[in-house]
Amino acid sequence: MAHGNGTSDGTTIPDHEFWDTFYAEHDQIWSGNPNVVLVRETRGLTPGTALDLGCGEGADTVWLAGQGWRVTAVDVSRVALGRAAGxxxxxxxxxxxxxxxxxxxxxxxxxxxxxxxxxxxxxxxEIFREKILRRASGAVAPGGVLLIVGHAGFPAWEEHGHEEAHFPTPDEVLAALALAEGEWEVQLSEEHERIQNGPDGQPTTRTDNALKVRRRG
Structure with a gap:
């Protein structure tokens, strides 16, 4: 069963085809730097085993491995995985x-x-995203941490017309996880702004959100 991305003619492309094409269009898509919230929120953790979901070109994975973590890195694009391995x-x-x-x-x-x-x-x-994130919470070892970072809205340069799209707040993400009461503690729940360059190279402010929860050991 394919869960894909829509095209202008109304057809649906399976995720792996969409993302393989996306990454194949350029030698490098992302900055190559690890995500700022990941760096900030893991610096105080003792390196152990890590799971990087949607690793893309591998910047977070490489940074975590460099800090001493043993990382399982996952993506739907084989093009991205090959690039990340390099x-x-x-x-x-x-x-x-x-x-x-x-x-x-x-x-x-x-x-x-x-x-x-x-x-x-x-x-x-959103139903599949919630399913994935619930499975992610189930993969956290006792004493371990789940860190979820997402966009709070579309960037200023992207055309609107996505009225059906919904970007969940940290509270909505937490509720959707349906975590067992008493087994978890919330360590971070916030919206934050960051600067990102648009397609024209000009910096713009974006709002993202972050949720960090720890499974009690």
């Missing part, structure tokens, strides 16, 4: 990363992890 090899941390291909709406990595990171893991279907 970045890990160049950084000398390839032996600390297990690259796995998954369509997370259909399959999920096995095991439990001290850190599960979902950075901007949006999905055309």
């Amino acid at each position: 970045q890990a090899a160049a950084a000398g941390v390839a032996d600390r990363v297990d690259w796995q291909w998954h369509d997370l709406a259909e399959s999920f990595p096995e095991g439990s992890f001290d850190l599960v990171s979902a950075q901007f893991l949006h999905h055309p279907s």
Whole structure:
């Protein structure tokens, strides 16, 4: 079953095809720097096992591995995974990363992890995103942390016309996780602004949100 992205003619492209095409259009899409919230919120953690959901070109994975984490890195795009593996090899941390291909709406990595990171893991279907994030919470080991970062809205340069799209608040993400009462503590729930360059190279302010929860050990 394909859970894909719509096109202008109303057809649906499976996620893996959409993202393979997306990454293949350029030699590099993202900045190559780890996400700021991930860096800030994991610096005080003892490195252990980490799961990076939607790893893309691997900047977060490579940074975590460089900090001593053993990382399982997952993406739906084999093009992105190949590129990310090259970045890990160049950084000398390839032996600390297990690259796995998954369509997370259909399959999920096995095991439990001290850190599960979902950075901007949006999905055309909010139902499937909630399902994925609930599975992510189930993969957190006792004493471990789940960190979810997402957009709070479309960027200023993108045309509107997405009235049906909804960007959940941190409180809505927390509610959708349906965490067992008494087994988790919320360590971060916030909206924050950051500067991002638009397609024209001009900086603009974007609002994102973050939720960090810890499973009690």
